Amino acid sequence: MDHRNSEEAALVRRVQARDEIAFREIVERYQAKVFSIIYGILRNHNDAEDIAQQVFSKIYFSIQNFDFRSSLLTWIYKITVNECYDYLRKKRVRKLVYESDFTEEDAQRMQNTEAATDQGPAVDTQLARRDLVLKLLAKLSAEDRNLLMLKEVEGHSVEELSQMTGMNENTIKVKLFRARQKLVKAAQRLNRGAGKF
């Protein structure tokens, strides 16, 4: 798929020419998507707002380097996930994941509901699963991580990924396979490390 001749490409060219109306259109078109990606990773509205602002600021400053090899959404997705991981690195993964998941809303619900004690383990399991998957993804390269997330989190097919990234389907399959292998190895290392203590 040629990303140079689409309506989206025309919009990007306008932003590259510093057309602020075009940039506003990009923000409005992708803000919900960016927020959802960030919220999926961090589960915190305040962090999502801050990181989303940073993502669009990065888009504004680096759109001159956008080369139309992938779709705009793929490029924005990459920036968003990288920003989330930068944020997690700065805040230290473990602390952030556990604290951010317990929003005030969650705490209120758990206090007010009689069955709160029954929900406890389920929430713990969810948190532990997210904590683990974020740790494992942190062991992959940004490219592997993005591809795997576009496939598994966003639910895109191999065909769609091929169109979005400009790579052929076999290349996507090989890259996904290698990323999955790395994930398995990272999990094995983590398990071995945990077994030592």
Added chain:
Amino acid sequence: MHEPIRDNLEEYLKGSPSKISQDFQAHLEACQDCAGQLREMEAHSELLHALRPGKEIEPSAGFYARVMDRIETQGRASIWSLLLEPAFGRRLAVACATVVVLLGSYFVATELSEPMVAVAPAAVATSVSSSADLSAPPSLEPAADRNSVQQQRQRDAVLVNLASFHE
């Protein structure tokens, strides 16, 4: 993991049995290694679903204005923040360290060579003999030549050292 499994992995994880070749199932039953790896990849695929947002999130009103505020702030600070960028900062530090090492080694080399020239016995002897006996100019010239040759050699040695250090 063997080819029949690798080739059909994405279709299998996606849950599209119609697209999976017959070799896949046959190999899976025969190869315990592949079956084990497949189970792990399946579990990780499931694990990744924990990052799905579940619902569409919309920002609060005025988001675009807040983005533009941030862009304005970062645009003003960008020249100075460039120095704090990790990649640029590292390159700058390496360049500074290289310059310091080069200058340092040059100065050390020249400092070491100059006193040697000043206290060289030949030079002292020459200056003594030249001040004591003005009627012997022929003995002065070879000693001065030797000095300048020696100095030249020392300069060459420093230059070779600097050049080889740079490589």
